[in-house]
Amino acid sequence: MELGIVGLPNAGKSTLFNSLTEAGVPADSYPFCTVDPNVGVVEIEDRRLDKLKEHYQPETCRGAPLKFVDIAGLVAGASRGEGLGNEFLSHIREVDAIVHVVRLFAGGEVAHVEGAIDPLRDVEILESELIIKDLETISRRREKTERMLKTGENKYREEVSYLDHLQEELESGRPVRLMDLNEAEEELVAELFLLTAKPTLFVANLSENKLENRENNESILEMRQLAEERGEELVELSATFEEELVELDPEEQELFLEEMGLESRGLERLKRAGYDLLNLITFYTVVGDEVRATPVPAGSTAPEAAGKIHSDMLENFIRAEVINFSTWAEVENMEAARSEGLVRTEGQDYVIQDGDICYFKF
Numbered sequence: 001m002e003l004g005i006v007g008l009p010n011a012g013k014s015t016l017f018n019s020l021t022e023a024g025v026p027a028d029s030y031p032f033c034t035v036d037p038n039v040g041v042v043e044i045e046d047r048r049l050d051k052l053k054e055h056y057q058p059e060t061c062r063g064a065p066l067k068f069v070d071i072a073g074l075v076a077g078a079s080r081g082e083g084l085g086n087e088f089l090s091h092i093r094e095v096d097a098i099v100h101v102v103r104l105f106a107g108g109e110v111a112h113v114e115g116a117i118d119p120l121r122d123v124e125i126l127e128s129e130l131i132i133k134d135l136e137t138i139s140r141r142r143e144k145t146e147r148m149l150k151t152g153e154n155k156y157r158e159e160v161s162y163l164d165h166l167q168e169e170l171e172s173g174r175p176v177r178l179m180d181l182n183e184a185e186e187e188l189v190a191e192l193f194l195l196t197a198k199p200t201l202f203v204a205n206l207s208e209n210k211l212e213n214r215e216n217n218e219s220i221l222e223m224r225q226l227a228e229e230r231g232e233e234l235v236e237l238s239a240t241f242e243e244e245l246v247e248l249d250p251e252e253q254e255l256f257l258e259e260m261g262l263e264s265r266g267l268e269r270l271k272r273a274g275y276d277l278l279n280l281i282t283f284y285t286v287v288g289d290e291v292r293a294t295p296v297p298a299g300s301t302a303p304e305a306a307g308k309i310h311s312d313m314l315e316n317f318i319r320a321e322v323i324n325f326s327t328w329a330e331v332e333n334m335e336a337a338r339s340e341g342l343v344r345t346e347g348q349d350y351v352i353q354d355g356d357i358c359y360f361k362f
């Protein structure tokens with residue numbers, strides 16, 4: 001599962017991406033980590049995992065990985081091929097969800113591409129490019145559907161009406177993900193891989209000195225209102241501040257955060273929000289000398305979860321022994337938990353819950 005970082009030029013995407021990956025894990029921890037400089041895998045901070053680690057003292061401990069892709073190259077007019085144009089848009093098509101970075105910091109070393117700071121205008125510029133692309137996709141589909149209409153089958157007539165609906169709303173500036181769609185329309189949208197259908201969260205990239213007094217900042221309030229109206233997540237941070245934090249050791253970081261009146265690092269808030277945006281939950285495995293946190297889409301079954309550890313385990317799944325972290329934390333002793341009957345045996349239909357500690361038998 002991948003999160004694509006998008007935004008207008010000089011919004012702070014690369015700064016954010018770099019601080020994410022510098023604070024991240026050594027690349028060789030994850031087999032799917034590539035040498036592509038625009039792709040980074042980071043670990044989610046996880047108190048439950050810390051607790052398991054403290055208890056088991058394993059040789060290796062792996063946090064849940066999350067993959068970010070820095071998608072540069074969007075400028076106004078990208079849908080007409082300006083800038084990296086179509087290349088940029090095809091990268092967006094490949095990611096599962098979007099982190100949309102909006103510039104709220106004034107000044108800085110590089111001027112804003114559009115002159116003054118205006119986050120709502122910037123959101124609209126970027127979204128219109130994606131909307132135009134989606135309209136093109138819909139229009140191509142319509143040509144096909146209209147040819148098929150001649151067969152007289154009802155489903156093609158229905159499809160035209162769905163396409164009409166999507167087109168109309170897109171033309172009014174509404175991203176697909178914010179539309180109220182029926183089931184058949186949802187299916188069509190999934191088939192078309194529309195860009196504005198992807199789950200999205202916003203990052204308000206602030207000046208360092210705006211981190212402290214956010215309640216009186218008009219741009220921030222505008223972004224909060226946009227996010228709230230849409231029911232989308234907004235992460236407020238300063239990319240350059242996060243970059244500085246990464247350089248410090250953990251105690252210094254704590255002090256620095258406290259000084260700024262911040263409760264947590266923006267990067268951690270961003271990672272957590274990205275994880276939730278992808279609808280991921282975490283299960284844990286304690287095997288031999290390794291404790292590991294693994295993400296799965298919410299609703300995954302036990303064999304599907306086992307398959308995330310190793311594909312053999314999906315095919316040859318027999319059963320899982322499961323105890324949720326919250327129960328384990330009460331006893332902190334697997335033997336005691338077993339003898340008290342707190343470890344359950346679950347079959348292939350079991351739906352994994354966030355925080356489950358699993359032993360897969362295969």
Ligand code: GDP
Nearest residue numbers: 009010011012013014015105108109238239240
């Ligand atoms: P990109 O084009 O979106 O990848 O933007 P960059 O990450 O290259 O940032 C553009 C410029 O803005 C660089 O000079 C950054 O140092 C600066 N910048 C990025 N984030 C911040 C921030 O939070 N505060 C300030 N003051 N400057 C920033």
